[in-house]
Amino acid sequence: MTPNYRVCLLVGFVAVIMIVPYVHPDTNANKATETPIKHVVILMMENHSFDNLFGIYPMTSNGSVVANITKPLNLLTAPHLSGLQQVANGSFSTPDPYEGYGQYHTDWNEGKMNGFLNGSGPNSLDYFSANQTGLEWDMAMNYALADNYYSSALTETLPNRLYSIAGFSPVSQDQLYPPPFVAYSETIYGELDRYNVSWSYYFLNPVLGINPLDFIYGINNHLNHIGTWGNFISQVDNGSLPAVSWVSPISGGAFFYSQHPPDNILSGEIWIYYIVNKIMESPLWNSTAIMITYDEGGGYYDQSAPPVVAGQQLGFRVPFILISPYAKEDYISNTVMSHTSILAFIDYNWNLPPLNRLVAYSNIPLDMFDFAERYRNGQIIRPPYNFDNMLNQFLPRDLSDSTSLASGYHSVGYIFPVPFQFNPSTLPYSRTGQSNFNLSNDTSYFVAHDSSFIPWYLNKLFYYPVIAIAAASIIFLSYRIFKRRKLRRNR
Numbered sequence: 001m002t003p004n005y006r007v008c009l010l011v012g013f014v015a016v017i018m019i020v021p022y023v024h025p026d027t028n029a030n031k032a033t034e035t036p037i038k039h040v041v042i043l044m045m046e047n048h049s050f051d052n053l054f055g056i057y058p059m060t061s062n063g064s065v066v067a068n069i070t071k072p073l074n075l076l077t078a079p080h081l082s083g084l085q086q087v088a089n090g091s092f093s094t095p096d097p098y099e100g101y102g103q104y105h106t107d108w109n110e111g112k113m114n115g116f117l118n119g120s121g122p123n124s125l126d127y128f129s130a131n132q133t134g135l136e137w138d139m140a141m142n143y144a145l146a147d148n149y150y151s152s153a154l155t156e157t158l159p160n161r162l163y164s165i166a167g168f169s170p171v172s173q174d175q176l177y178p179p180p181f182v183a184y185s186e187t188i189y190g191e192l193d194r195y196n197v198s199w200s201y202y203f204l205n206p207v208l209g210i211n212p213l214d215f216i217y218g219i220n221n222h223l224n225h226i227g228t229w230g231n232f233i234s235q236v237d238n239g240s241l242p243a244v245s246w247v248s249p250i251s252g253g254a255f256f257y258s259q260h261p262p263d264n265i266l267s268g269e270i271w272i273y274y275i276v277n278k279i280m281e282s283p284l285w286n287s288t289a290i291m292i293t294y295d296e297g298g299g300y301y302d303q304s305a306p307p308v309v310a311g312q313q314l315g316f317r318v319p320f321i322l323i324s325p326y327a328k329e330d331y332i333s334n335t336v337m338s339h340t341s342i343l344a345f346i347d348y349n350w351n352l353p354p355l356n357r358l359v360a361y362s363n364i365p366l367d368m369f370d371f372a373e374r375y376r377n378g379q380i381i382r383p384p385y386n387f388d389n390m391l392n393q394f395l396p397r398d399l400s401d402s403t404s405l406a407s408g409y410h411s412v413g414y415i416f417p418v419p420f421q422f423n424p425s426t427l428p429y430s431r432t433g434q435s436n437f438n439l440s441n442d443t444s445y446f447v448a449h450d451s452s453f454i455p456w457y458l459n460k461l462f463y464y465p466v467i468a469i470a471a472a473s474i475i476f477l478s479y480r481i482f483k484r485r486k487l488r489r490n491r
Helices: 011-019 050-054 101-108 130-142 157-166 188-196 229-238 267-281 339-349 388-394 398-408 460-490
Strands: 039-045 144-145 179-182 197-202 226-228 244-247 288-294 318-324 332-334
Touching: 011 288, 039 157, 039 267, 039 339, 050 130, 101 244, 130 144, 130 267, 130 318, 130 388, 157 179, 157 188, 157 226, 157 339, 188 339, 226 229, 229 244, 229 267, 229 398, 267 288, 267 388, 267 398
Parallel strands: 039 244, 039 288, 144 332, 197 226, 197 244
Antiparallel strands: 144 318, 288 318
């Protein structure tokens, strides 16, 4: 995602948001669900591939905690190229690799995954270790991590974020402003409204921007669903969170939280940890699933060639972490998934039709949950992991304070790994697995045919006849004026 795109504002939305307060607490917490999950919280960070953040997971200074568990086995065995560079201890960022549709397709090189130097450039070969990602690795190790999860399109931020909310994108590259739009009725929000499932999208300050929602035509009629980070924390504390929540580290005046290079990635980790910790301390913990992922790979190297699902060429592999009292401990999912898998889970869990065909064919991360097997203590629901004992130094005063806290650290490798909640040898399930469960048997799609939308007054085809008529009018008026002046001279 380009810096300009990150700060783009739409004045029309600003004006409306300033006069429409957020008034959408949970109204249907008891709505029937397919699983015990009543609340889904989605955090989509920015621009890191799986190998860039988890390529040598779970390596520590003492060797591998769980050897050969990720797929492929290890970044350091990557067959495609040499020149991989571990980010130095003391640094929490790298320069931004070259981004773009063309660069990413060069990186990909028809699935050979060997074009990164020519596409995204030398910084694409940088990768992080526990020295920078220890906090995120701790959360992944004590809950569930997917190592076969991909961005939805082989391109930049905007299209991937639109796929994550509509299962479709009318644009193939980043752009500052719409059109084209996605119609509100063709998004997950339109579907949730249709079936009376509550939802909200939270920004630091919506007055300062609501990207990517400004690419949804009709969103200005639903601004009661858009809140602030403060609204989110208040609703977590009092247990009134909607069924589905998106908390955005971008737009709305938010800078340095999303982990977008060259930002300090620890700032984003602390931001995530604050949200996770708040939910763990709240009455919502026993019914919540927190889904953490990245919009796209950002030009960073990844060795896994993205597959094709339902005719859609997926983008680069990105991390996906599931945190929940029902998430398996230290579990690695090999299930092929993408951003539309989150939409598929929402549809499955609330017994909705698949949003569209791509969502229907997207595998659902059910293998990452344990809804039936009991632990040695006889419980199925895991109590909150008490990260505070080890990681309370990373809790900021509030959600917007993570950037200043992150600046005080030289390394966080010493915090990984924290102890397991349960002894791995006693777990009632395998520590790795996969599932091919999806909704493809249900062909009653909520959106039968995806389409981009351009209002008539923004359509270029509308302006051509307007310009032609205006030009003809000017010519006609000029002729009349000229003719009158000529008649006056002749008199």
